[in-house]
Amino acid sequence: MEWLNWNSITSYLRSSLGYHILLEAFLLLIVVYLMFLRKKKSRRPAKLSEKEKQLLIDEWKPEPLAPDIPSDHYALNPKIVTSKYGKHIIVDGKKCLNLATHNYLGLSDEKSLEDAALNGLRKYGVGSCGPRGFYGTVDIHLELESRLAKFLNVEEVILYSYGLSAVASAIPAYAKKGDVIFCDEGVHFAIQKGLTASRSTIKYFKHNDVDDLHRLLIEQEKFDNKNPKLARVIRRFLVVEALYMNYGDICPLREMMELKKKYKVRIFVDETVSFGVLGEHGKGITEHLNIPIEDIDHISSTLEHAISGYGGFCAGTTFIIDHQRLSGLGYCFSASLPPLQVAVAIAALDMLENKPDLTEKLRSNCINMHQKLSRLLSCRVHGDPISPVKHLRFSKELSSYDVETEQLEKICDHAHQKGFALAISRYLDEEVLKNRPSIRLLINASLEETELTEICDVIGEAFDKFIIL
Incomplete structure (x- = not known):
C-alpha cells in the first residue's frame, strides 16, 4: 500500500487531474448545499386555524375597480x-x-375642403381598413407625404392615422432602455406617453430654461467621462415643443441648438401647435427662427389643428424616417389614415401654400x-x-x-x-x-x-x- 503514502497523494493532487477532481468535489458540495437550502425554503407554512382565516377575511377590504366620481364632475x-x-x-x-x-x-369652414372630402369619399370609400404595410397604402397617401416633404423642404415624411400617435410612436422607435432623454417638463400628454413607452432614463429640465438643460448636460458629461465604456452605447436625445400647448410660449430653439451641437444630442421637435402657425408660410419654428431644418434630427406634427383634418406626420431625412416604417408601432399596427382625410389635408396644404x-x-x-x-x-x-x-x-x-x-x-x-x-x-x-x-x-x-x-x-x-x- 505504498501508493497511499503522503508524498504520492501530494504529487497526485498537484497534477492537472488532481486539480480537476478537487474542483468537481467542491462543485458537488455547492450543489448539495443549494438543494438542502431549497428544500428548507420550500417547506410549507403552518396551517391557519379557521378562526385566523375568518379574522383575515373580516379585515380585508377590497379596493374599488374605479375611484368614486362626484356627480357634478365635468366628465359626467x-x-x-x-x-x-x-x-x-x-x-x-x-x-x-x-x-x-x-x-x-x-x-374647417372652407367649402373646398368639404368638396375634397366628398370626392375622396366617392373614389376611395370611408377608410382603408388596414395598416400601411398590409394593403393600407393608397396612392393619395404617397402624394400627401411627397407634398409635405416638399413644403417643409425635408427628404421624407411619414403619415400616421392619429395625431397623438405620431410623436408617441416616434420617440420609442428610436430611444430604448438605457438611453437618456432630456425633456422640457411642460410637454403635452402625447409626448409624455412616448417617453414612458421608450423606457429610457428621462431627465426633465425646467420649462423653457436653457440654463437648467445645460446643467443636466454637464452632469451627463461628467458621468460619461467616469464610465467611458457605458457612454459609448448610450444614446442621448433632447425633446421639446416648438410652441407649447400647455403654456402658449415659444421654445428658445436657437440656444438649444448650440447645446445640441456641443454635447452631441439628437433633437426631436414637436410642431403640433406651430405647424401652419409659425413662420411666414406656416412651416414652423425653423422658418420662424431661420434655423436650417436639416439641423433638426426629427420633426413631428399633427394634421388636426391648423390643417383642420385628421392624422399626424413625422419629417426628417430618409434614413431617419424609414426606420419608423418598421419600428413605429402607431404606423405598423394601426389602420392607415382614411383616404378622404388625406384629400382634405392636400386641399388645406394647397390653401396654405397659395394664401400666405x-x-x-x-x-x-x-x-x-x-x-x-x-x-x-x-x-x-x-x-x-x-x-x-x-x-x-x-x-x-x-x-x-x-x-x-x-x-x-x-x-x-x-x-x-x-x-x-x-x-x-x-x-x-x-x-x-x-x-x-x-x-x-x-x-x-x-x-x-x-x-x-x-x-x-x-x-x-x-x-x-x-x-x-
Missing part, C-alpha cells in the same frame, strides 16, 4: 355639440362663437387679442403674443386648485350664455406637471376686429364677476 356632464366645428358652433342648443377648438386657420395671408391674418388676430387681454385687471394672459393658444388665469392666485377651477368653470358658463364657447385646460393626474388651472383660449384667422373686442369684453366682465378677493 359634457357639453353637447350639434353642429359643424367651425367659426360658430352650437353647444347645448345655443349658437356660439367658437374659441374652444384648434381651428387656427379657420379651414392666412397665416398673416392669424398672427394679426393673435397679437391684437393679446394686447386687449393684457389691459384687463382681474385676468392675466399667458403665452407669446403671436401664439393662437393663450391661457387665461386670475391675476391673483385663489385659495386652492379646486376653487380656482370652479370659478373658471363659472366664467365659461357665463361666456356660453353670452354666445361664446370657451374651454378649461384639463390635466390628468399622471401628467408630469399639473399646471395652474386656466381657460385655454384658441384664436383663429377667421375672427374679425369687432368679434375680438366682444370676446375681450365678455371675458373681462366674467373675470370681474367671479374673482374671489
